[in-house]
Amino acid sequence: MKKSLVLAMAMALGVTASAYAANPFSDVPAGHWAYDSISKLAAAGVIEGYGDDTFRGDRLMTRYEMAQIVAKAMAKGANVDKLAAEFADELDALGVRVAALEKKSDNVKITGQVRWNYQSNKNDGVKATRNRLRTRLIFNGKVNDNWSYVARLENNQFFHRTGKPEMSNKGEEETTFTYAYVQGRLGGANVRAGRTWAYLGDGNIYDDKFDGIFVDYGKKFRIGAYYGKPTEAQTWGWNPAMDKAYGVSLGANLGKKVKLDLGYDKFKAATDDDLDIFNANLYGRLTDKFGLGIVYLHSKSDNKGYIADDASKNGFVVTADIAGAKFNKPGSWGFQAKYYHAPAGSAVAHTMNGGGLDAMFNHGYKGYSLNASYTFAKNMMYSIQWYDLKDRQDSKKYQTLWNEIQLRF
Numbered sequence: 001m002k003k004s005l006v007l008a009m010a011m012a013l014g015v016t017a018s019a020y021a022a023n024p025f026s027d028v029p030a031g032h033w034a035y036d037s038i039s040k041l042a043a044a045g046v047i048e049g050y051g052d053d054t055f056r057g058d059r060l061m062t063r064y065e066m067a068q069i070v071a072k073a074m075a076k077g078a079n080v081d082k083l084a085a086e087f088a089d090e091l092d093a094l095g096v097r098v099a100a101l102e103k104k105s106d107n108v109k110i111t112g113q114v115r116w117n118y119q120s121n122k123n124d125g126v127k128a129t130r131n132r133l134r135t136r137l138i139f140n141g142k143v144n145d146n147w148s149y150v151a152r153l154e155n156n157q158f159f160h161r162t163g164k165p166e167m168s169n170k171g172e173e174e175t176t177f178t179y180a181y182v183q184g185r186l187g188g189a190n191v192r193a194g195r196t197w198a199y200l201g202d203g204n205i206y207d208d209k210f211d212g213i214f215v216d217y218g219k220k221f222r223i224g225a226y227y228g229k230p231t232e233a234q235t236w237g238w239n240p241a242m243d244k245a246y247g248v249s250l251g252a253n254l255g256k257k258v259k260l261d262l263g264y265d266k267f268k269a270a271t272d273d274d275l276d277i278f279n280a281n282l283y284g285r286l287t288d289k290f291g292l293g294i295v296y297l298h299s300k301s302d303n304k305g306y307i308a309d310d311a312s313k314n315g316f317v318v319t320a321d322i323a324g325a326k327f328n329k330p331g332s333w334g335f336q337a338k339y340y341h342a343p344a345g346s347a348v349a350h351t352m353n354g355g356g357l358d359a360m361f362n363h364g365y366k367g368y369s370l371n372a373s374y375t376f377a378k379n380m381m382y383s384i385q386w387y388d389l390k391d392r393q394d395s396k397k398y399q400t401l402w403n404e405i406q407l408r409f
Contacts, residue, residue, distance in 0.1 A: 025055035047072075108141045117404035121355040124396045128355075131160040138179075147184030150196075154178045178209060189217040198226065200247065200265050201279040202295050204317050204342065208232035208349040212245075222251035222261070230267060232349040242275070242348070244268040258284035267348060273303040275345055283319070291321040299345040308362045311344035311393060315364055325373035325381055327408050336371040340389065354387025356398025363393035379408045 049055045113136040121128045141149040157173040181194025198210035212228015233242040247265035267275040283293030295317045301307045324334040344364040347357045367389035375381045385402040
C-alpha cells in the first residue's frame with residue numbers, strides 16, 4: 001500500500017495549508033502536488049516520516065503502519081470511518097476502540113446472491129428442462145439499535161424453459177420485489193412483519209413468501225405465533241385458493257445437540273374451507289459431522305380439493321446430514337439424504353427443487369432425495385440434487401435432476 005493513499009485524510013482534519021510555512025520533509029518539494037496535504041498531516045501529528053526528515057512517499061507500508069496513521073487521525077477527530085472499518089482488526093491489536101465509528105458507518109448494507117441452475121424433470125412421463133439465472137440483492141437498513149428494515153429485489157432470466165413454451169429460448173426475464181419487512185425486538189420477543197417468509201414444518205409444509213407478522217420468544221424454550229396471507233399458496237391453481245393462515249409453535253432444546261419443535265398451522269379460504277396441519281420435528285446431531293431428524297405430519301380438511309377421501313392424513317419425512325458445505329470455507333462439503341412419506345395436503349408451498357408436488361397434493365407423496373454440495377472457492381458453491389418421488393395413491397412418478405452454482409457477496 002502506497003503512502004499516497006492516506007493523503008485524503010488531510011481533508012478530514014479541517015485545517016488549511018497556509019498554517020504551515022516550513023517544508024515538512026526534505027524529499028517533498030514545495031511544488032509537489034501532495035505538498036499541502038502532507039503538511040496538514042505532519043502538522044497535526046498524524047504522520048511523522050523518518051528520522052532523516054524524509055517522507056519516502058513511494059515506499060509501500062504495512063497494514064499495521066497504516067493502522068497507526070488511522071488511529072492518530074481518529075484521535076485528532078478526523079472522519080475516517082471507512083478506513084477504521086477496513087483496518088478494524090489492526091486497530092483492535094493496537095488497543096483502539098472502533099465500536100463508536102462502526103455505529104456511524106453506512107446505515108444500509110447490501111448483500112447479494114447469484115445462482116445459475118439447470119433442471120431436468122420427468123413428471124408422469126412428461127419431460128421438461130429449465131436453464132435459469134437468478135440474482136438477488138438484499139438491502140438491510142438499520143432503523144435504530146433494535147429494529148431494521150429488509151428488502152429483497154430478485155431477477156430471473158430464463159435462458160431455456162420448455163415447461164413454459166412462451167418463454168422458451170427467448171431470454172425472457174422477470175424482476176420482482178420479493179421481500180419488504182421490518183424486524184426487531186419488542187420487549188423480550190422477536191418480531192418480523194411485512195412481506196417476509198414462512199418456514200413451517202421444517203420446510204415440508206411451507207417454505208416461501210408470506211405477508212404477515214411473526215412473533216417468537218425464547219431460545220432454550222421457545223414459543224411462537226404468526227398470522228397473515230400465504231402468498232405463494234395462491235399460485236398453484238387450487239380451488240378455492242387459500243387467502244389466510246395462522247399458527248402457533250412450541251420448542252425446546254433437549255440437551256446441547258437435540259431439539260424438539262411442535263407446530264399447528266391453519267390455512268383458510270374465502271369460502272371458509274380449512275386445512276389443518278400438525279407437525280412434530282425432532283432433530284439431533286449424533287456427532288459433529290452427522291445429524292438425523294424426523295418430522296411427523298398430520299393433515300385434516302373437509303375440502304376434497306385439499307385432501308382426497310381415501311388419502312392418508314398421516315406421514316413423515318426423515319433427514320440425514322453428513323458434514324456441511326459452508327460458503328466461507330473453501331473445500332468444505334456436505335451430503336444430505338431425505339426419505340418422504342408425506343400425507344395429502346401437507347405440501348402447501350414446498351419449494352424443494354423436485355417437481356410434481358402440486359399434482360400430488362391431494363394424495364400425498366413418497367420417495368427420496370439426495371443432495372451433495374461443495375465449496376470450490378470462498379463464497380462459491382456447487383450443488384447437485386436428485387429427487388425421485390411418487391404419488392402415494394396412484395404411484396405416478398416425478399423425477400428431477402438439479403444442478404446449481406451459487407455465488408454470494
